[in-house]
Amino acid sequence: MAEELILKVKNLRVKANGEEIIKNLSFNVGRGEFFIILGPNGAGKTTLFKALLGLIPYKGEIAWNRKNIKFGYLPERLSRSEFKKIPISIREFYRFKEDSEEKISKILKAVGLKGDKFLEKNPGNLSSGQFQRILIGWALLGDPEVLFFDEPTTGIDIGGEENIYSLLRKFWQERNLTILLITHDLNIVYGYATNVLCLHKNGICSGPPRKVLTPQLLEDLYGNKIKFYKHTH
Amino acid sequence: MADNSLSNIKKLLKEVRHPFIDSTLFELGFFKSIEKKNNKLIIVLAFPFENIPIKDQLIALVKGPLNKLNLDIKIKITVMNQKELQNFLNKEQKNWIG
Numbered sequence: 122m123a124e125e126l127i128l129k130v131k132n133l134r135v136k137a138n139g140e141e142i143i144k145n146l147s148f149n150v151g152r153g154e155f156f157i158i159l160g161p162n163g164a165g166k167t168t169l170f171k172a173l174l175g176l177i178p179y180k181g182e183i184a185w186n187r188k189n190i191k192f193g194y195l196p197e198r199l200s201r202s203e204f205k206k207i208p209i210s211i212r213e214f215y216r217f218k219e220d221s222e223e224k225i226s227k228i229l230k231a232v233g234l235k236g237d238k239f240l241e242k243n244p245g246n247l248s249s250g251q252f253q254r255i256l257i258g259w260a261l262l263g264d265p266e267v268l269f270f271d272e273p274t275t276g277i278d279i280g281g282e283e284n285i286y287s288l289l290r291k292f293w294q295e296r297n298l299t300i301l302l303i304t305h306d307l308n309i310v311y312g313y314a315t316n317v318l319c320l321h322k323n324g325i326c327s328g329p330p331r332k333v334l335t336p337q338l339l340e341d342l343y344g345n346k347i348k349f350y351k352h353t354h
Numbered sequence: 355m356a357d358n359s360l361s362n363i364k365k366l367l368k369e370v371r372h373p374f375i376d377s378t379l380f381e382l383g384f385f386k387s388i389e390k391k392n393n394k395l396i397i398v399l400a401f402p403f404e405n406i407p408i409k410d411q412l413i414a415l416v417k418g419p420l421n422k423l424n425l426d427i428k429i430k431i432t433v434m435n436q437k438e439l440q441n442f443l444n445k446e447q448k449n450w451i452g
Contacts, residue, residue: 177443178403192407
């Protein structure tokens, strides 16, 4: 586990639509962690992300260890079908965040999309795997130190999903990123998380996944229908 | 020569988008005032809350399109009033990119 803390959260309380979604939440994140947030729908995972970025009001303490940390976000809600409705190229999309053509070309290459031909394409016309790579590239523009990912694999096939997580892991290692990721997929948790935070109505847990994700806890989180098949290859 | 008129500056600033909300900073109410005296540009940014972690990131985004204009840029920070905050939160809820 990373020794230097990048984030400390203490007694966090967040309301949404008049209801207290997050109650007395405390946890730490070390620099360079692949930190996964797990929990059923409505547990407050996205609300937590918003509070950590200072987008919504909260009570309690959220302390990042420096003032000028650069954050990136993988936008889960942007879909290929949304892009198809608007005449925008990847170049124009990336230019919302980055003016330098050189940096745009570099990031495209880094996410495995080589060749300038991609720059003129509409993101909506790419395959689902390529589209996810474009979004990862977009999140990495500006060289963030902390990346937020909310269910980044929604709607893509399993083969593509593995590639996307391999790509995430590559950037995590190469750039010494801290990643905060929301997922429901226990295979991803066991395969990638340095630490996991579970959010649910009856409380929370945090720590290394193999230590804290007991069968009882998983049943509390997801009911008795949860099944986990550990990959052996 | 770069056009550093106030109207061009405002035009450039109106295009700056929030990194996590699918709206411009202008639509979200971040620009409280933009004043130019000779070569000096003073921008007052209103943030929704004090000490938000993305403060420096937002300031860099605001300065980005103005870099080529050779201006002496000063950014002052204030906090949104209740009405401005409500507008921000409504748009944040509607246009959150996550």
